[in-house]
Amino acid sequence: MKPASFDYHAPPTLAEAVELMARLHEEGVDAKILAGGQSLMPMLAMRVARPEVLVDLGKIKSLDYIREESGAIAIGAMTSKRAAEASALIERQQPLFHAATKLVGHRQIRNRGSVGGSFAHADPASEYPAVALVLDIVFKAVGPEGERTIPAGDFFVTYMTTSLESTEVLTEVRLPVLPAGTGWAIQEFARRNGDLALAGVATTLKLAAGVCADVRLAAFGVNATAVRLTGAEEFLRGKRPDRAVLAQAAAMAANDLDEPMSCVHASADYRRHLIRVLAERCLLEAAARAI
Numbered sequence: 550m551k552p553a554s555f556d557y558h559a560p561p562t563l564a565e566a567v568e569l570m571a572r573l574h575e576e577g578v579d580a581k582i583l584a585g586g587q588s589l590m591p592m593l594a595m596r597v598a599r600p601e602v603l604v605d606l607g608k609i610k611s612l613d614y615i616r617e618e619s620g621a622i623a624i625g626a627m628t629s630k631r632a633a634e635a636s637a638l639i640e641r642q643q644p645l646f647h648a649a650t651k652l653v654g655h656r657q658i659r660n661r662g663s664v665g666g667s668f669a670h671a672d673p674a675s676e677y678p679a680v681a682l683v684l685d686i687v688f689k690a691v692g693p694e695g696e697r698t699i700p701a702g703d704f705f706v707t708y709m710t711t712s713l714e715s716t717e718v719l720t721e722v723r724l725p726v727l728p729a730g731t732g733w734a735i736q737e738f739a740r741r742n743g744d745l746a747l748a749g750v751a752t753t754l755k756l757a758a759g760v761c762a763d764v765r766l767a768a769f770g771v772n773a774t775a776v777r778l779t780g781a782e783e784f785l786r787g788k789r790p791d792r793a794v795l796a797q798a799a800a801m802a803a804n805d806l807d808e809p810m811s812c813v814h815a816s817a818d819y820r821r822h823l824i825r826v827l828a829e830r831c832l833l834e835a836a837a838r839a840i
Contacts, residue, residue, distance in 0.1 A: 552593035552594055552599075555599075555600055555602060557603050559605040559607060560604065561608045562611070563611060563691060563720065566604060566609060567691055567718055570582070570717075570718065571716045573604075574716045578602055579600050579601045580601065580715075581603055582718065583604065584627060584665055584719075586662070587630075587661050587663075587666065588662070588667070589666075606627055609627060612625040612627035612628075612721075613627045614628060615633065615639065616638075618723075621687075621723045621724060621726065622639060622723070622724040622726065623721055624639075624665075625720070626664065626666070626669075626718075626720050627663050627665060628663060629661070629664070630650050630653055630659035630660075630662050630663070630664060633646070634659060642726045643725075645683070645727065645733040645734075646724055649676040649680045649735050649751065650676075652676050653675070653676060653677075655743045658743070664677075665720070665722060668688065669713060669719050671706075671774070672745065673770065673771075673772060673773055673810075674745035674749075675746075675769065676735065676737065676769065678705050678774060678775035679749065679751040680751050680767075682705075682765075682777050683751045683766070684724060684727075684765075686701045686722060686723065687701070688701070689720050689722075690714075690717040690718065690720060691717065692714055693716055706774070708773040728755065730756070730840060731753050731839060732753065732755070732756075732837065733751075733753045733754070733838060734751070734834035734835040734838070735749065735750070735752075735831065736750055737750075737769075737827065745770070746769060747814060747819075748768065748769070748771050748827060749770050750766065750769075750828045751769070752764065754785075754836055755839060756839045759789055761787065761788055762787075764781075764785045765777070765782060766778040766802060766832075768824050771820045771824060772806070773810075778806075780802065780805040781798040781805065784798050790839075792833065799828035802825070802828045803822070803824045803828065804821075806821055809821050
């Protein structure tokens with residue numbers, strides 16, 4: 550299929566992009582931001598998305614960077630996933646995000662798709678939203694009223710929906726540096742390598758005196774958004790991370806899932822089973838890294 554007709558704009562600066570989005574909103578025009586096209590272009594081709602106007606951020610070079618700032622890693626929204634994958638800074642200081650990036654599609658897809666575009670797309674089967682919840686990632690957005698920051702817990706609303714206003718442009722993703730001694734892991738199950746996950750889990754685990762001091766666990770591919778598995782997190786706090794305890798926590802995480810989605814590829818029961826298996830694997834892996 551071919552996309553429905555649309556007007557196309559490629560503003561060269563962030564200020565012009567924000568001004569354009571505000572004007573289109575005032576005129577009642579259905580406008581969509583193009584931030585790489587990894588997901589949007591197939592949706593346009595299948596006419597799942599039919600915006601009247603596309604606003605391409607590809608010419609805004611000021612949104613393409615990776616740098617360390619004030620103890621965090623700042624990633625410009627138009628930075629490609631391939632650049633994030635190749636970043637020694639990210640691999641060294643935020644290995645969970647680095648590992649999640651390597652799971653996204655194939656290299657050609659990572660070359661095209663942007664970090665910010667993936668977060669703004671908010672596909673519940675993608676890796677990034679779950680990692681954002683586990684790491685407490687912070688997002689920066691700019692609109693007609695200026696700049697604001699949005700914590701990950703407030704950013705994802707429901708299926709492919711975020712708290713970004715229609716006039717706002719996501720400009721930056723801020724990753725905390727992973728504290729020394731914190732274990733991490735991400736596991737997913739997909740029908741083929743590079744496909745979106747039928748289910749997945751991301752976790753971090755920090756030990757103190759041999760017991761779990763801080764555990765963060767999130768599932769993706771099972772609900773309308775990625776979801777924190779807080780019951781299992783609380784259960785593990787203060788416990789030694791032996792195999793039996795971690796297996797119990799994984800079972801609790803799966804049982805606590807609220808109505809997993811069901812489709813032709815995986816039933817709700819199968820997704821719940823996958824979360825139990827993947828959560829146990831993640832917890833074991835993270836505990837082994839927590840030194």
